[in-house]
Amino acid sequence: MSSLYRIARPLLFALRPEQAHDLAFAVGQLAQCVPGMCALMRTFVGGSYPPLARDVAGIIFPAPVGLAAGLDKGAKLLPIWKALGFGFVEIGTITPRPQPGNPKPRSFRLVDEELALNRMGFNSEGAEVVAKRLKHRPNDLVIGGNIGKNKVTPEEQALDDYRMAYKLIAPEVDYVALNVSSPNTPGLRRLQAPELLMPLLQGMLQTRREMGLESQPIFLKLAPDLEPGELDSIADTALASGISGLIATNTTLDRGIIKSEANKAKVQAWGDGGLSGRVLKFKAQTVQRRILQRLNGKLPLIACGGISAPQDVQESLTMGASLVQIYTALIFQGPGLVANIRKNIVVPY
Numbered sequence: 448m449s450s451l452y453r454i455a456r457p458l459l460f461a462l463r464p465e466q467a468h469d470l471a472f473a474v475g476q477l478a479q480c481v482p483g484m485c486a487l488m489r490t491f492v493g494g495s496y497p498p499l500a501r502d503v504a505g506i507i508f509p510a511p512v513g514l515a516a517g518l519d520k521g522a523k524l525l526p527i528w529k530a531l532g533f534g535f536v537e538i539g540t541i542t543p544r545p546q547p548g549n550p551k552p553r554s555f556r557l558v559d560e561e562l563a564l565n566r567m568g569f570n571s572e573g574a575e576v577v578a579k580r581l582k583h584r585p586n587d588l589v590i591g592g593n594i595g596k597n598k599v600t601p602e603e604q605a606l607d608d609y610r611m612a613y614k615l616i617a618p619e620v621d622y623v624a625l626n627v628s629s630p631n632t633p634g635l636r637r638l639q640a641p642e643l644l645m646p647l648l649q650g651m652l653q654t655r656r657e658m659g660l661e662s663q664p665i666f667l668k669l670a671p672d673l674e675p676g677e678l679d680s681i682a683d684t685a686l687a688s689g690i691s692g693l694i695a696t697n698t699t700l701d702r703g704i705i706k707s708e709a710n711k712a713k714v715q716a717w718g719d720g721g722l723s724g725r726v727l728k729f730k731a732q733t734v735q736r737r738i739l740q741r742l743n744g745k746l747p748l749i750a751c752g753g754i755s756a757p758q759d760v761q762e763s764l765t766m767g768a769s770l771v772q773i774y775t776a777l778i779f780q781g782p783g784l785v786a787n788i789r790k791n792i793v794v795p796y
Contacts, residue, residue: 451491452781464563464778465552471690475524485530492531492786499534499794504664504691504746505770506621508589510534511764512788515772516593516624516668517565517753522570522580529588532785537772538577539593540626543611545573547595549631555717557710557724561755561779565698566720568631569595574615581619592620593630593668602634602643606650622663625651628670628697630721637668639677641684646687664691671696671727671734671752682741692747694772695738696731697751698723724775726729728753732762739767743792755780757791764795 463790476482476692499510513535514528522538555564570618571577574594584590594616596608603736609625617623627638627647638647644667651665667690669681685693698721705711705726714722731752739748750768754760763771777784 449781449787452783460556460558463552464556465551472488472523475527477737479524479526485526487774488527488782489532492783493790496532496786496789497667499789499792501794501796503668504622506589506663506664507536508770510789511678511770511792511794512760512785513537513589513591513749513770513772514777515569515774516540516591516626518777522584522590524718525585525590527589529585530572531782532789533588535592535621535770536588536589537591537624538581538620539616539624540569540571540595540629541574541592541612541616542569542595543574543608543615544597545576546571546599553720553721555714556778557705559714559780560706560710560723560724560726561776562705562710562722562726563775563778564714564717564720564722566631566718568598569629570665572683576614578615578619581616584619589622590620591622591624593615593624593626593667595612595626596635602637605638606647609647609651610654612713613651614658617655617660617663622691624666625693626668626697630670630672630698630700631682631693632718633772637681638768639669639673639681641680641681642793644681645686648684648690652689662718666690666692666694666749668694668697668751669734669738671699671730672701673734675737678737679741682738686742686745690746692749692769693738693742694749694751695735696727696752699727699730701730723752724779725753725755728755728759732766735763735768736766755784757788760788761792764792 549568747769
């Protein structure tokens with residue numbers, strides 16, 4: 448699989464990132480309709496793995512390596528992700544109502560630093576469309592639904608949007624993640640302030656009770672650009688609220704993580720957007736360690752940001768993360784990455 452991707456990558460990277468994404472998804476959707484194709488793919492990546500299953504927030508994850516939100520926003524390639532060896536998949540971000548997202552171009556890549564910039568802006572088919580698609584999901588794949596508010600919804604009405612999306616998506620997924628940390632929806636990150644966050648979390652937990660889904664985990668996804676004191680306050684709010692855990696981190700606005708001045712100039716020319724990829728690792732891990740210290744084992748943490756090799760996954764699990772998610776590294780290294788990680792990590796218990 449890795450060899451095949453090395454052949455295909457120059458062709459894909461000759462296209463703009465969003466064009467390459469759309470082409471890859473079109474091919475993937477065709478492939479998973481062909482009988483036996485996913486089984487063949489599983490053979491290519493190596494379908495035999497050591498036992499890695501773990502119980503997190505009451506869910507048995509067959510492996511600790513998951514696909515982060517943002518790649519498969521509409522739950523279109525779930526059989527493919529399962530065949531590639533992902534232990535779980537987080538779809539979205541899904542907004543309650545459809546929206547096109549920001550104007551194009553809105554996605555960029557730097558190959559030499561395995562870095563990506565996006566300002567997609569929650570482009571979404573809407574919760575109703577995605578919920579209908581999820582009714583045909585694979586039965587034995589753990590799926591999380593990442594939800595957010597629509598761009599035009601005022602901050603004071605954010606809870607209404609999260610509730611609307613939750614009511615449609617939650618019955619079709621195993622857990623829900625609340626995205627309050629994307630840098631590409633104006634004002635969204637302000638919802639991380641404890642005085643706004645607590646009412647949001649309490650409102651979502653009330654909605655969960657009303658729907659009879661008390662056993663379904665709700666996670667909160669955080670930004671990497673928060674100060675240590677802000678992280679402590681958010682962790683304390685999460686503990687006090689009764690939600691199930693945290694996900695850290697989303698993309699960063701910090702251009703200082705870019706290594707070369709030439710690349711900084713390129714990113715500056717691209718304009719606004721969040722950065723992800725290998726160079727985010729140190730910043731993300733700093734945030735994750737702070738959160739883990741504050742949580743003190745009372746809630747699970749899903750580590751995300753800059754994870755691109757088995758060693759990175761091992762570091763995250765060893766420092767106390769319950770699960771990990773990858774996204775940008777998959778674009779640069781190809782579908783064989785997941786199997787490589789699964790074969791070269793030891794899950795601590």
